[in-house]
Amino acid sequence: MHYGFPIIAGLVIFIGLLCAPFALGTGKTYKQPEVKLPAGEKECIESVEFMREQHMVLLDQWRDWALRDGKRIYTNHNGKEFVISLQNTCMKCHTNKAEFCDKCHTDAGVSPYCWDCHTQPEGLK
Amino acid sequence: MKNNRRAFIKLAAVAAAGLAVAPKAMASSGGHSPVKANPKGLHAKQWAMVIDSTKLHSEEEIAKLADSCHKIHNVPELTGKKEVKWLWSDIYPHTFPEQENPHLAEEVHHRHYPLLCNHCEHPSCVRVCPTKATFKRPDGIVAMDYHRCIGCRYCMAACPYGSRSFNWGEPRKNLDLANLNPKFPTRMRGVVEKCNFCVERLAVGDMPACVEASEGAIVFGDLYDPESPVRKVLRERFTLRRKPAAGTEPCVYYVI
Numbered sequence: 001m002h003y004g005f006p007i008i009a010g011l012v013i014f015i016g017l018l019c020a021p022f023a024l025g026t027g028k029t030y031k032q033p034e035v036k037l038p039a040g041e042k043e044c045i046e047s048v049e050f051m052r053e054q055h056m057v058l059l060d061q062w063r064d065w066a067l068r069d070g071k072r073i074y075t076n077h078n079g080k081e082f083v084i085s086l087q088n089t090c091m092k093c094h095t096n097k098a099e100f101c102d103k104c105h106t107d108a109g110v111s112p113y114c115w116d117c118h119t120q121p122e123g124l125k
Numbered sequence: 126m127k128n129n130r131r132a133f134i135k136l137a138a139v140a141a142a143g144l145a146v147a148p149k150a151m152a153s154s155g156g157h158s159p160v161k162a163n164p165k166g167l168h169a170k171q172w173a174m175v176i177d178s179t180k181l182h183s184e185e186e187i188a189k190l191a192d193s194c195h196k197i198h199n200v201p202e203l204t205g206k207k208e209v210k211w212l213w214s215d216i217y218p219h220t221f222p223e224q225e226n227p228h229l230a231e232e233v234h235h236r237h238y239p240l241l242c243n244h245c246e247h248p249s250c251v252r253v254c255p256t257k258a259t260f261k262r263p264d265g266i267v268a269m270d271y272h273r274c275i276g277c278r279y280c281m282a283a284c285p286y287g288s289r290s291f292n293w294g295e296p297r298k299n300l301d302l303a304n305l306n307p308k309f310p311t312r313m314r315g316v317v318e319k320c321n322f323c324v325e326r327l328a329v330g331d332m333p334a335c336v337e338a339s340e341g342a343i344v345f346g347d348l349y350d351p352e353s354p355v356r357k358v359l360r361e362r363f364t365l366r367r368k369p370a371a372g373t374e375p376c377v378y379y380v381i
Contacts, residue, residue, distance in 0.1 A: 067270050070262060071160040072328050084160070088308055116313040117271060124302040124311075 033107045036099035044093075045074070045082050056112075059086060086114060091121040098122075165330040169347035171265030172244065172322055173376040174336070175358045181342035182236040187214035190239060193338040194320070199311045201292075201299035209290040211320040212241045212335055220379075223370055233381060239343075241335070242267060242288040242320035243367060243375030250280035250289065259317075265348070265376065266322045276315040285371040289319045348376060 001007070044051050046058070065071045066084040074082045083089050094100045097120040105111060162168075181187065191212040194200070201209050214237040218225050248267045250259050258273035259280050281289045295314045305311065309325065312318050323333035331337075336345045346353035355378075358364075364378040 063270075063272060065160045067268070067272075068260065068262075069160070070166075070264070070324070070328065071162050072166075073161050073163055075159050075161070083163075087310060113313070117310040119305055119307050119310060121307075123307070124297060124305065 033103040035103050036096055038093040038095065041093045045076050045080075045089075047077075050077075059090075059114075062086070087118045091118075095121045163328050163330070166328045167330055167332075169264050169353075170349040171246065171347065171376060172327075173265075173346065173348035173355045173378065174244075174322075174333075175344040175355050175362075175364065175378045175380060176239055176339075177342045177344070177358075177362075177380040178236060178238055179380060181239060181339055184214055184237050187212075187237055187239045190335040190338050190343075193334045196304075197306050197323075197334045198309055198321075199296075199300060199305050200318075201296040201311075203299050207293045209292060209296065209318060211290075211318075212239060214239055220367060221365055223368060224365060238379060239335070240286070240288070240367075241377065242322070243286055243373070243377045244320075244322055246374035246376060247372065249283040249285070249371070249373055253279040253283040255279065262324075264327075266324055266327075268321055268324055269317070269319060271310075271312055271316050271318070274316040276317065278317060280317055285368050285373060286375070289317050291315075291317050 046054075051058075062074065062084045063086075065074070072084045074084050076082065091097070097115070181190075191210070191214075194212045195202070195210075198211060200211055203209055216237060217229065217234045220238040220240060244265060244267045246265065248259075248261055251261050251267060254260075255277060256273045256275055258271070258275070259267065259269050262268050276291065278291055281287075281291060292312055292314050296312050300311060323331070323335075326333060332345055336343045344354045344358050346355035348355060350356065358380065359378060362380045364380050366375045366378055368375075
């Protein structure tokens with residue numbers, strides 16, 4: 001075979017690189033980021049499971065309800081009412097964006113652009 | 126056989142009627158809407174404003190209004206072509222270019238007039254917006270959804286009043302970050318912005334910021350309620366609107 005050695009060597013390196021992430025990752029277990037929950041508040045506007053899975057959907061609905069439909073009061077599944085506002089309702093309890101929002105978002109590799117406009121609770125620097 | 130066909134047609138009719146009614150019945154019985162408007166909020170069929178330019182006409186007085194508006198809404202301070210403005214002032218020939226005459230009273234000619242988005246009844250900006258980022262609410266306010274704005278600036282070209290500003294740069298770079306209003310968001314680069322008739326204040330039962338700061342020189346109310354303060358002034362005083370020939374039916378009136 002012409003150029004047999006470089007071809008085989010190249011293939012070995014290529015397959016090695018291809019498999020490297022799997023090889024390096026075996027044995028390690030995924031650890032969920034530990035977010036800092038609000039100190040004073042026990043319950044969020046909906047259940048923990050709901051917020052974990054659906055908060056992005058809820059925020060999306062909230063923005064349309066408040067901005068486009070002019071309906072700014074949200075009644076949760078227990079009948080409790082909240083003012084629809086990311087900045088003035090959510091962030092009143094979740095006062096630390098870096099310790100709450102960012103931890104999971106960084107971990108999941110998503111970068112929502114909420115904070116391009118909305119002011120984070122710590123204020124802007 | 127005869128009986129069967131009859132029964133079938135009857136049954137089909139009942140089923141069709143049921144199909145027509147069912148979706149509505151299910152919608153009304155099952156899902157409750159989780160949202161409602163704030164009961165304290167103010168409502169109207171078409172919000173409108175009357176500005177008494179005999180009471181409010183110096184540049185400083187209008188700058189004071191603009192200041193209170195811009196502070197509340199975190200509007201960046203910029204000058205020149207990149208300026209962002211929700212409320213500003215100009216002289217008669219620029220405010221009412223179609224309604225000028227060469228022998229106009231000098232005082233009226235040189236007076237300053239507060240200018241802002243006219244929240245037109247037939248807004249041309251809404252018609253041209255390709256993403257529906259700017260839209261007309263049921264209460265007549267021409268609002269903007271900054272989440273959807275793609276910065277194409279069609280609305281700026283369509284607006285006959287120059288009421289819209291484009292954020293050429295990062296607006297936060299020109300804001301006093303220590304004195305932001307934490308209750309209202311700032312905007313991002315590449316979106317168009319404008320006066321929103323203080324939607325967020327009306328929603329909690331407050332009057333717009335400029336109306337409060339004007340100390341009675343600006344009247345605000347429902348254009349379609351004959352008893353509203355706006356209609357009372359319109360009945361009693363002579364008023365002008367900006368560029369009526371554009372056909373957008375502006376809802377900001379000026380007492381001259």
